[in-house]
Each structure stands twice: as C-alpha cells, then as structure tokens.
Amino acid sequence: MSKKEHRSYSAELKASAVKLVLEELKSITQVAEDLSIPVQTLHSWVNKGRQGALSGISTYNPDVVALQTELRQLKKQLALAEMERDIFKKGGRVLCERQPAKYAFMSYYHESYPLSVMARLLGVSVTGYYDWLHRQPSKRQQQHEAALTLITAAHEATRESYGSVRLHQYLLNQGHTLSLHCVRSLRERHDIRCKRHKRFKVTTHSNHQKPVYDNHLKQQFEQVKQANQAWVSDITYVLTEEGWLYVAGVKDVYTKELVGYCQSSRMTTDIVVQALQMAIKRRKPSKGLIVHSDRGSQYCSLAYRQLIEKHECVGSMSAKGNCYDNAPIESFWATLKNELVYHQHYQTRAEAMSDIQSFIEIFYNRMRIQAKLGFRSPAQVFEGCKMVA
Template identity: 35%
Template sequence: MKRERKIYDPAFKTKAVQLSNERDNISELARELGLKVSLLYKWRKEYEEFGESSFPGKGNLKLTPEQEKIHELEKKLKDAELERDILKKGNRHFFQERSMKYRFIKNHEYLFPIEKMCSALEVGSSGYYKWKSKPICKRTLLKNEIKQQIASIYFASKQRYGSPRIAIELNASGYKVSRITVAKYMRELGLRSKLSKKFKVTTDSKHNCLVVENILERNFIVAHPSKVWVSDITYIQTKEGFLYLTTIIDLYDRKIIGWSLSHGMNTEETTLAAWKMAVRNRSFQKGLIFHSDRGVQYANKKFANTIESYKVIRSMSRKGNCWDNAVAESFFKSLKAELIYGSKLITKQEMELEIFEYIEIWYNKKRRHGALNYKTIEEFNNQKNICKNVA
C-alpha cells in the first residue's frame, strides 16, 4: 500500500523554520516534529532566501534586489540577537548553592573562561580550584548528579514541572528517587513550578442560535480513539492585543488533534479552522461525539452544517457550567500556567511561535499527563498498541 504523502501548510513550515533558528540541534527538532532532517533544511534554505515570502506555492515571485538586501540586514540582526540570547542562557544555572555554581563552571570550562564565570557567579576562582581538586564521596557525587538532573528536567520543561513529574522522569531514566526527596532538592536549588490562576468565564452564549443537550455528561474516560472530541476557545494576551486559541482534543489520549490561533473571533478563523486540521490529522467513524460549550462559534449554522455533514453527534455544556467541558478547560489552565502566567508580554508573532512549540512539541509529545498515568501521549499509545498485539 502506497504511503500517503503528508502536506504541510505554509504556517506550519514558517513556524518550524523559526523554531529551528532558536534550537541548537536541528536533527532533534526535526524528529520532534516528525519531519525528515533534509526537509527541514530545505525549508530553512528557502526561508533564508525569501523570508516572509517563502512557501507561497507554485507561481511565487522572487525577491527584488532591494528586498534581498533588507532581508540580509534582518538576518544579521537576528544573528546578533541569537548570540545575545545564548549568553543569557547561563543565567538559569546560577543556583543558590555554591557547589552547584562550581559544577556549572566545571561543565562549561570548554565554552567560557573560568575567571569570567567565577566573576559572573560571584564566587572566588581560588575557591573553585580548591573545590575541583578536593575528592568527593560517592554519596555526595550521587546527590549532585541527581540535583543536576532535576535542574536539567526543570528547565527543559521551561519550569512547568513540579516534584511529581520530575520524580517520574528521574525514575524513567534509572534514578531511584522519591517525590519527597525531589521536592527537598528543588527547595535547596530554589526551583518552583509555575502556578495557575483561577478560572475565568470567557464564553459568549448570548445568541439565538440552536443549542443541543449535554449528552457527554462529564464522561471523560474513553476506551477508543475518535469516539469523543472536545473543543473550546480561550484568549491569549500579548502586548499588541489578544489572540484567540481554539483547540480540539481527543478524549482517548488527550492529544490536541486540531487547533487554530487567530486575530479575530469569527467562525472561519476559530472553530472551522481547528475542525479542518482535526479531520486531516485523525480519521473517525460515524457516531463521533463532538462536545463544546454554547458559544456562538459552535452554535451558528456555518459550523453546525459543516460538522453535521460528517454525521457527527453534537453535545454542548450547560449554560455557565465550565465543569461540563473540564478537559478542554484543563488544557487552557495548563497552557497559561506553564507558558504565559508570570512571563512578560510579547508580540503576537512571538506568541504564535510559543504556542506552536507548546502544542506540537511539548504538550503532544513530551508532557506527562496525569490522566494518562503520567505517561506522554506517545508512550500511552505505544502501550495500548502493544496490548492489542498481545491480545
């Protein structure tokens, strides 16, 4: 059977290239996105040559010499900004404990001068050389190694993980350590996971469109894929105004199978765009339940007619009851706690890239989900496939 060729839209290509410019390991990023490395480099080359005019499809026009000169200047500016950001990355390793500062210096001797690092971390170079030459017992070495792993996992998760998930990651890597010990070491390192804020209602249900009953009835545990999809819309604040994120989640494995990030709230930009992505990414049979709130983007004729043409069964939350769509609300809570709250406002373009990375790489592929017994979505599906094959 011939394998169907996957088609990527221009927005996906652009975000993938922009993300690759912020990563050191292009091969790893390509693997995370499910791409061939050669394809990602091809996109990068086109983007370097044509910039925002890249990926228009057939009939695209080449840039004028003036545009190419502007693009070259923009590229040099971006290279300078990237160099600055690399120097800033060391800040996350500046721990409270002196021994951890020494360990950071030792691990980066090949990259930076020792005297410079000692000065930046406010430790004496003589103290560092004394620490380096002093023999360390096995227990202390193991403790330091675990602390280093904790810090690595913590910052790899962009400060989103607390002690429970970090303990699971450590045990999966072969370290036998309890959650209590991880919590203790995190306190010693001054590390805390990001905290969420209280729920705020944003749904506009004041309309005359047709609504349907809640047939899902908060039954969020599903045994098979593409039996129940849930959807919701939230706002994302930037320093240039709001963006609106629409998501569609398969309750089976909690994967974001469709999403749209828009500047407006019309149906084409929000629910229909997310639906089109969902049906491209995951097949389903007649009888799929689609659950949402009563917002006008879900209740209007344009959206209703579209999904009813797929023989989908509609379900809607009761008015003003966020718990009827708790899984969708929980995703937005995690997104804002782990990505947005506590961070400075950024531009819409920067936020679009942050959301792309969060959903496509972090949430769908790397994050451990409590609803999946703290497995990643890929681990959960692989386990299910093994069970099916054994049966």
Template identity: 40%
Template sequence: MQKIPKAEYTAEFKEQAVKRVKEGRSVATVSKEMGLVEQTLRNWVKAFDAGTLNAAGAPKVTAEAMELSRLRAENVRLKREVEIPKKSDGVLRQGCAVKYAWIKARRDQFALNELCRVLQVSVSGYRAWKRGGRTARQGLTDAQLLALVQSIHAELKGAYGSPRMVRELRARGFSVSKTRLERLMREHGIRGRHKRRYKATTDSSHSRPVADNRLARDFTPSAPNQVWTSDITYLWTDEGWLYLAIVLDLFNREVVGWSLKPRLTTDLVTDALTMAWFRRRPSPGFIHHSDRGSQYASYAFQEKLTRYGMLCSMSRQGNCWDNAPTESWFNSFKHERVFGERFRTRDAMKATVFEYIEVFYNRRRLHSTLGYTSPVQYLKHWRTTQSPENPVA
C-alpha cells in the same frame, strides 16, 4: 460512495512546520515530530519557497522573508558547535551519565556523532548507557542529580513539578526516589509553574439554537474518537489578541485539531474541527462537546458537524465544569508557556502554541490521567493491545 478528500491542515500548522525546517531542522526530524509524511512536508517547503503556501487572502511570503529564513538556517548550522557547549556549561561537567541524558533529550535536533564529539563522550558509551549498561546503573550524587534536574527544568520551561519530574528521570534511565527528588527541588527552589483560576470568557448571549448536554461530564470514553471536546481561549501579544481553538479527544487527551487567528470568527472553530476530522477520519455517530458560544452555535459550524456525522453536545449555561478537561488543558498550556512571559509579536505566540501542542504536549508531556505517558504514546499502546475481535477506532 462518497469520495474521501485528501488530508488537510490549517494554514497556521503548515507555516509553523515549514518555519521549523527553515530554522535548521531536517525535514525528517520535523516530520517525525509532527507525525507527517516526509513528502508532504517537502511539498510545503517548496510551496513556501515559491510563495504559494499561504491560503487565499493571507499575506504572501516576500523575497526578503525567504532570504531571512535561509540566513537563519545557516546561522543555526554554523553556531551549533558553539551553542551546545554554552547551553551545557556547568551541567555537563557532572559526569558521563548526565551528558548521556542531555544527548538523549536532543537526538531529534542534532546528529548523534556530533553531540558525542562536542561533549567529548563516545558513541559506543552512549549506546551502552541506553541499553542499561554500567553507567546507567550507577547512582548519581546530589550535585549530579541537581544539575540534571536543573537542565530538564530549563529544557521543559518549568512545566514539571516533582511527580512528573521523577517519572521523566526514570524514563531517561535514572533510578531516583521521589523523596530525594522532592528534597532537592525544595532546597533549591525548583518547582513547576503554578496554575491560575479559571476565568469564563464564553459569549452565550445569542439567539441561536443550543444542544443538550449529551456528555453529562462522562470524561472517560473507552476508545478514541468517541468524544471530542472543544473550546476557545484568548492570548495577548504586544500586537494584539490571538484566539486559540482546540479539539481534544477525551480518550487520550490529545489535541487532534487546533486553529489560531487574530479574530474571533466562526472559521476559527470550523478550521480546528476540519483539522481534527482529517487527522482521525472518525466514523459517524460520536459526540462533539463545546460550550454555548456563538461560534459553536453558528450555522456554518453546525452544518459541518452534520456533514461529519457528529452528535452535538453543549455545556449548561455558565457551567465551565461541563467541559473541564478542555479548560484544564488551557490552564496547563498558559501556566507552562504563557504566564510570566511577554510576547512582542503574534508570530512569537504562534510559534509557542505550535511547539507546545505538536512537539511537547501531544508527543512528550507526561499526563497524569494517562498513567504518566504522553497522549501519542498512550494511544499507540492502546492500539497495540487491540485484538482482531476489537478493531481499532
């Protein structure tokens, strides 16, 4: 019997997870955000402190960098009481219901009693609001609703237009009509970031073998781990390019693997695939779809597909629509986090990619294809509905 290796994560994933701890978040909070076992993250933090976290060949963590991380964490802790009222200024004057919603959105960052104390509300009142008490049922005035929408719009970095915003509000306990919300957003110029047209970047000018299009634009598998799609995109920083490869499970549109590197090499796509396989450990025989790029046609990547028992599928030449869900993901990521922003360092871009994928997109972002639930929520609900006769994939 083949021995199953221990779970593995890319160096980028480990570094960014540890960075969130060093910035002042607890290990328990970050573990929950990332879907990690707490002890795993504690081991990464210890390895970081010892200077042994990075993969071979990566730059070592210096004593200066370690001290800077500790100072930043202490700075975050000391400034909490100052920063929380400052960020909420003007918004949290609108009433308890708005304050409770603001607290709920930040429960993974701060202790409940601390949030309630700073915002001058009671813990019991917050808990009653979460249970659907009188405060939650009370209607908001236009001014209160506008303040809440502005707060959520800033919190989510302008990612939501009115369809997702109305569902976000309802999920937070506020019954709001779509017509009223659209009017307020229109009158005050609040809108989601606009998407841009797709631009092809694939280099398929190579002599390596290519696979048939097994997927044939069937983007609706009936269970997880039946079809994964992959692609690469380019991200610019003042320090130069970064290249992001992702692996998407079409069933719940979750990014199950990703890799971010300064060079467009084969290990970019093999690392993303390795993360995905160790996370899901799928049974052999399912489809992996990509474009005809040289990285995906390389011997190293094809050998890894064979080792994992995956069936290779590739888009037709020059046809981006054969991999439309992955292209759509890149489009969403860029218009929600990248376009209009300046990234002075590669580290800044790495932090943005990590936060978007692991904290926001997979676990929080409402996906229209999934009935306005997040990918993780959708998969969790699907698993709870499976009977013994229909085992979970």
C-alpha cells in the same frame, strides 16, 4: 678605550614612555625597566614632557592629568560594577547555598571572571576554593552532583512545569533510577521550583437565539473509554502588543491530546470550523463521535453544525453558563497559560502563534506526561489505542 655606544630612540617611543608616567601614573623606575631605558634618560624625557618640549607630548597640565586619572578610575569602577552585576545575575541562586555549591560556580566561571571578585561576592575565600578544587570528592558527593545535574536538566526539558512526582516519573521513563525522595529533597535543597501558576478565568458567551445541541456528554468524562469517542472544544485568547490572538482547540477526552486547533486575529466561525476540520483530518473518526462545546455563537453557527452533520458526528453542548460541562478543554487552556503564556510577553501575534504551536505539537501532545494517563503523554496513549485496535 672604545667609546660608549649611544642608543637612539624614536619620537614615538619617547612619547609613549612619558605618557605611561604622566597619564598612567606608572613609576619612572618601572617604565624604564619594562622598556629597557636608562632611568636617567627617562627622567630627562619626563621633564621635557612636562614642559611641552618633547615631540608628541602636549604641555603638561596637572588639572588635565587629574581629570584623566579620575576618568580612568571611574571606567574601572564601572567595569567592576558591571562584572559584579553579571556575577550576581548568574550566581544569585548559590548565594544561600553551602560552600561547595559556591566553589562549583567559581569553577564553572573561572575563565570569565576573576576568582578574587567571585570569592568576595559569594562570601568565600580563594584559598578555600583551591582547597576544594584539589580535594577528591566522596562517592556520595559525586552521586549527589550527578543526581542534581539530571534533575536540573529534566526540570528545564519539561519547561519547569513538573512537580516532584511527575519529574521523578519523567526521569524513570528516561532510564534514570533516582528515588522520589532524592528528587524531592534535592529540589527543595536547591530551590528548584515549578513556574508559578495564576488562577485561570473561564469565560462563556452564549447570549444569542441560535439553535443549540442537547448535552450528550453530561460531564461523564470517566465513561469515555477510547480515543475518538468524545471531543471537547472551546476558544481562548492571548494578549500581544498587536492585540488579541484567538485560539480555538479540539481535545480528545480519552487521550487528552489536542487533536485540532486554529489561531486567528479575529474570533469568527472560521476558527472553530478550521480547528474541527484539522481534528477530523488527523484522526478520521468513525460516525457517532460526540463533539462537545459550550453554547458560544461560533459553535451554534450553520457552518459548524453542517460540518458535524457531514461527518455523522453527534453534536453536544454544555448547559447554559456551566463551564464544568467543558472541563477537559478548560483544563488544557489553564495548562497552556500557566506553563507558557503567562511567562511570556509577545510583541506580535505571529510570535505568539509560533510559541503556542510548538507548545502543542512538540511538548504537550508528545512529551508532557500526565498522572491520569499513567505517566504517559497523550501521543503515547493514542499509539497504545492504535496497537489495541
């Protein structure tokens, strides 16, 4: 008979195997099977490990092992709690939805989180999820999901600022034939809401002795029938961690486009002059254009008046303390703040300036459709005016 061969094991393997038993609390049988080690051999190593007689293993201390075990359990609990927090953060909206919406959420995140954890948090079963996954959706369900996807994408593209009517028109403009009832009902069912608006406060400061223009506009905004017939201008301010950022704007009454603007850390004559200069450079208006503002000291300055007269415009100013005479530009400030500024926390003026410029140039002037413009954007209205001319 041949002698039975004895397999040799490295000190590292012995130490690793014993740690799995003593520190990870795995069974000797399981570890022996996983590492292809005779059970009796592993028993011997474990006994030596407990006595500190095995290379790479310190003297066994039950208290230390218990603390290590507790630490591992706490780490697992913390990891689970963090995972549950992330799931709630991403799936909070579907908690009150029906099961299909919850299953759709699980399907989307199945590679990120265990199904069992998501099912427990959402109050559904894994079995139900698999049944839903393999069930062929009806044609109506497919249409519902497709419509919801379009509505959600449109809601995000319009900065969460459109109600059902404007969102419906936006989708029609994009070539999607959804009914207004469909848009309204899906928004309500899935809690798709506009950003909450705050009341916008109008401020005017006209306590000075500088000369003022007569009011040529007199709130006759509906009488303005073409672009570059009347502009309105004003200053607002935005809070940042660095302090106030002042924004001067010039708006075309007919197209509702913000044709000029300037931003600065100081509320000086320069910002109203530069805003008007931008508008004139962009639009090159004919003489006789009405340039309206309130009676703020910046608008009554010599430099501003000289700019108006140089380009043969007609200066116009609101009645003292009457903000309604300048309503179109006040309306724009309310839009800017309700749809952008009130939902941000700016660390620097530069950050706010960049955000405001993007809102004006990319979204408001070119994308944001308005009911009073026939559900067109200000830029589209201006292009229409050029074609007619």
